[in-house]
Amino acid sequence: MITTVLRRSCLDASRRTLSASVTSINAALFHHLTPAAARVSDVARIGPTDVKPPNPDPFSVKAREFHFQSGPSEFRASMVSTAGFAISERKDRVIGDSESIGSSSSGGDGLAISELGISPEIVKALSSKGIEKLFPIQKAVLEPAMQGRDMIGRARTGTGKTLAFGIPIIDKIIKFNAKHGRGRNPLCLVLAPTRELARQVEKEFRESAPSLDTICVYGGTPIAQQMRQLDYGVDVAVGTPGRIIDLIKRGALNLSEVQFVVLDEADQMLQVGFAEDVEIILERLPEKRQSMMFSATMPSWIRSLTKKYLNDPVTIDLVGDSDQKLADGIMTYSIIADSYGRASIIGPLVTEHAKGGKCIVFTQTKRDADRLAYGLTKSFKCEALHGDISQSQRERTLAGFRDGNFNILVATDVAARGLDVPNVDLIIHYELPNNTETFVHRTGRTGRAGKKGSAILIYSQEQSRAVKMIEREVGSRFIELPSIAVEHGSGIMFDGMGARSGGSYGGGGSSNRYSGGSDRSGFGSFGSDRSSGYGGFGSGGSDRSSGGFGGFGSDRSSQSSGRGSFGGRSGDYGSSSGRSGGSSSNRYSGGSDRSSSFGDFGSGRSSQSSGRSGFGGFGSNDDKKSY
Numbered sequence: 102m103i104t105t106v107l108r109r110s111c112l113d114a115s116r117r118t119l120s121a122s123v124t125s126i127n128a129a130l131f132h133h134l135t136p137a138a139a140r141v142s143d144v145a146r147i148g149p150t151d152v153k154p155p156n157p158d159p160f161s162v163k164a165r166e167f168h169f170q171s172g173p174s175e176f177r178a179s180m181v182s183t184a185g186f187a188i189s190e191r192k193d194r195v196i197g198d199s200e201s202i203g204s205s206s207s208g209g210d211g212l213a214i215s216e217l218g219i220s221p222e223i224v225k226a227l228s229s230k231g232i233e234k235l236f237p238i239q240k241a242v243l244e245p246a247m248q249g250r251d252m253i254g255r256a257r258t259g260t261g262k263t264l265a266f267g268i269p270i271i272d273k274i275i276k277f278n279a280k281h282g283r284g285r286n287p288l289c290l291v292l293a294p295t296r297e298l299a300r301q302v303e304k305e306f307r308e309s310a311p312s313l314d315t316i317c318v319y320g321g322t323p324i325a326q327q328m329r330q331l332d333y334g335v336d337v338a339v340g341t342p343g344r345i346i347d348l349i350k351r352g353a354l355n356l357s358e359v360q361f362v363v364l365d366e367a368d369q370m371l372q373v374g375f376a377e378d379v380e381i382i383l384e385r386l387p388e389k390r391q392s393m394m395f396s397a398t399m400p401s402w403i404r405s406l407t408k409k410y411l412n413d414p415v416t417i418d419l420v421g422d423s424d425q426k427l428a429d430g431i432m433t434y435s436i437i438a439d440s441y442g443r444a445s446i447i448g449p450l451v452t453e454h455a456k457g458g459k460c461i462v463f464t465q466t467k468r469d470a471d472r473l474a475y476g477l478t479k480s481f482k483c484e485a486l487h488g489d490i491s492q493s494q495r496e497r498t499l500a501g502f503r504d505g506n507f508n509i510l511v512a513t514d515v516a517a518r519g520l521d522v523p524n525v526d527l528i529i530h531y532e533l534p535n536n537t538e539t540f541v542h543r544t545g546r547t548g549r550a551g552k553k554g555s556a557i558l559i560y561s562q563e564q565s566r567a568v569k570m571i572e573r574e575v576g577s578r579f580i581e582l583p584s585i586a587v588e589h590g591s592g593i594m595f596d597g598m599g600a601r602s603g604g605s606y607g608g609g610g611s612s613n614r615y616s617g618g619s620d621r622s623g624f625g626s627f628g629s630d631r632s633s634g635y636g637g638f639g640s641g642g643s644d645r646s647s648g649g650f651g652g653f654g655s656d657r658s659s660q661s662s663g664r665g666s667f668g669g670r671s672g673d674y675g676s677s678s679g680r681s682g683g684s685s686s687n688r689y690s691g692g693s694d695r696s697s698s699f700g701d702f703g704s705g706r707s708s709q710s711s712g713r714s715g716f717g718g719f720g721s722n723d724d725k726k727s728y
C-alpha cells in the first residue's frame with residue numbers, strides 16, 4: 102500500500118522521464134527513415150484529416166502526425182497509405198529477400214539498440230546474446246509501444262515478436278522501479294497458450310532484464326512454490342490462463358497494479374479453449390493499462406476481444422496480404438507417400454535433408470508421435486513430445502533437444518507454436534496439418550531469426566488438392582521430391598502406423614477449410630485428429646485422444662463427426678481468412694488521441710476492475726485447458 106502511494110505521488114516525474122525516452126526513440130527511429138518511409142509520412146501529412154500535432158519536436162511531430170492520421174482501430178486496406186515507416190521498409194525488403202532479418206541483425210540497416218535510449222541494462226543483456234539491432238517488427242512496435250498505445254501485432258514466425266513487446270515493457274518497468282522502488286504485485290502480465298511458450302517468454306524477459314523479478318506460472322507444476330514467489334514480489338508474471346486464474350482465486354496473484362498485459366499467440370488461446378479464461382482475466386485488470394495482442398491470425402473472437410478490451414489500438418501487421426506467409430529463408434518440399442510407407446520414409450528424409458542437424462517431425466496424434474519416435478530410435482537419437490507426457494519430462498525433452506543431446510523430436514502440435522529452438526534445420530509434416538495456420542506455425546520452427554531451413558510435407562495421392570490449397574494460402578511453392586521406394590515389410594518397425602493417413606485430413610463437415618469437392622471423402626478425420634494432437638491440454642483433450650484411436654485409421658473419421666465444437670471454432674477461422682484480405686495492408690492503423698502517451702503509466706492503478714466478482718463458479722482445475 103505504501104509503495105502504491107509512493108508510486109502514485111511520483112507519477113509526474115515518471116511521465117517526464119518516459120516522455121524523454123520517447124523523444125530519443127523518435128529521434129533514433131526517424132534518423133533511420135528510408136526515402137520510401139519519408140514519403141509515407143509526407144502522404145500522411147497532406148491527408149484529408151490533417152491534425153496539427155501538439156509537439157514541436159520535429160521528430161515527434163512526424164510520428165504524431167502519422168498517428169493523428171490513422172483513424173479507427175480496425176484493419177483497413179484504406180490505411181495502406183498511412184502505413185508506418187518501418188512497415189513500408191519491411192515490405193520492400195520482404196519480397197524475395199531472404200536477408201531482410203539476417204542483414205539487420207548482422208550490421209545491416211537494423212536500428213542499433215544502443216542508440217535507442219533504453220536502459221543500459223537491457224542493451225547490455227541483449228548484446229551479450231548477440232542482439233544489437235532491432236528486427237523489423239521490433240522497430241515497428243517500439244514507438245507506439247513506448248507511447249503507451251494499445252496494439253495488435255502480427256509478423257511472421259521467428260521474426261522477434263517476443264522482444265518487440267518485451268523491450269518497451271521492460272524498459273518502462275526498469276525506469277518505473279528506479280523512480281518508485283519495487284512493488285510486490287506484477288506490473289506486467291503476459292498470457293500464453295502453452296506452458297512451453299510461457300516458459301520461453303518468461304526466459305526472454307528474464308534474460309533481457311536481469312534486475313527484474315519474473316515468474317512463470319502454469320499447470321502441471323506445484324502451485325505452492327509459485328505462491329511463495331508471488332508473495333516475495335514480482336515485476337512480470339507470465340503464464341497460461343488456467344493457472345493464473347487459480348492463483349487469483351487463491352489470493353496469491355494480485356492483478357490490481359498491472360499496467361501492461363500481453364496476449365501472445367492470441368489466436369491460439371481460442372483454439373485451445375482458453376477464450377473464456379482470457380476474458381475473465383482481462384476483466385480483472387485495471388482499466389488504465391496498456392494492452393498488446395500478438396496473433397498470427399485474427400479470428401472473429403480476437404476482433405471482438407480487441408473491441409472490448411483494447412483502447413483505440415494501433416495495428417502493426419508485417420504479414421498483411423503479402424502472399425508469402427512463411428519466414429524468408431524457408432524452402433518447402435512435398436513428397437507423396439502412401440499410408441503404409443509413410444513412417445518408413447522419415448529416416449531417409451532426415452538423413453538426406455537434415456544432414457545431421459536438428460529436425461522436428463510433426464504428427465497429428467500422440468500415439469503416432471510415440472510410435473514414430475520409438476521406430477526411429479532404432480536408427481537415430483530421437484524423442485517424443487506431446488501432452489500426455491509429464492510436464493517435467495516435457496521440459497527435459499525440450500532441454501535435451503535444445504542442447505543437442507538428440508537431433509530428432511517427434512511432436513504433436515503442442516510444439517507447433519512459438520517454440521524457439523535455435524538451429525532447427527528441418528521440419529517434417531508427417532501428415533497434413535489441420536489448417537494453414539498450423540502449417541505456418543509448425544514450419545516456423547525452422548528458419549528463425551533470419552536463418553535458413555526446410556520443411557517437407559508428406560501427403561497421399563488423394564490429398565493433392567489440399568496440398569495445392571496450402572501452397573496457395575501460404576504463398577510458397579512446394580518442390581516435389583522424388584518418391585522413396587519402400588521395400589515390402591520395411592514398415593514393421595513402425596508397427597501399427599500407416600493405413601490411415603488418407604483419412605487423417607479434412608473432414609469434420611463444414612468446419613474443414615480444406616474440405617470440398619470429391620476430395621472430402623479422403624479427408625475424413627479432420628476434427629478428431631486435431632484434438633488428439635493437442636491432447637495434453639486439458640482433460641477434454643486427453644480424454645478424446647485416449648478414447649479415440651483404437652481403430653487407428655478408419656475409426657478416426659467417424660470420431661470426427663462427433664466433434665461439433667471444432668466446427669464452431671473453425672468458423673472463426675473462416676472469417677479470419679476473409680478478414681485478412683481486407684485488413685492486411687493496413688499495417689499501422691488506429692486512432693491518435695492517446696499519443697500523448699505515458700500519462701497512463703502508473704496512473705489509476707487502484708481504479709481497476711472493481712465489481713467483477715468473476716471467479717465464483719469458475720472451474721477449479723488450473724490444468725483444465727493447458728497442454
Ligand SMILES: Nc1ncnc2c1ncn2[C@@H]1O[C@H](COP(=O)(O)OP(=O)(O)OP(=O)(O)O)[C@@H](O)[C@H]1O
Binds near residue numbers: 545
Ligand atoms: N533483434 C534481434 N537480433 C537477433 N536475434 C533476435 C532479435 N530479436 C529476436 N531475436 C531472436 O530471434 C529468435 C526468434 O524470436 P521470437 O521467438 O521472439 O520470434 P517470434 O516472432 O515470436 O516467433 P513465433 O511466431 O514462432 O512465436 C529468438 O531466438 C530471439 O532471441
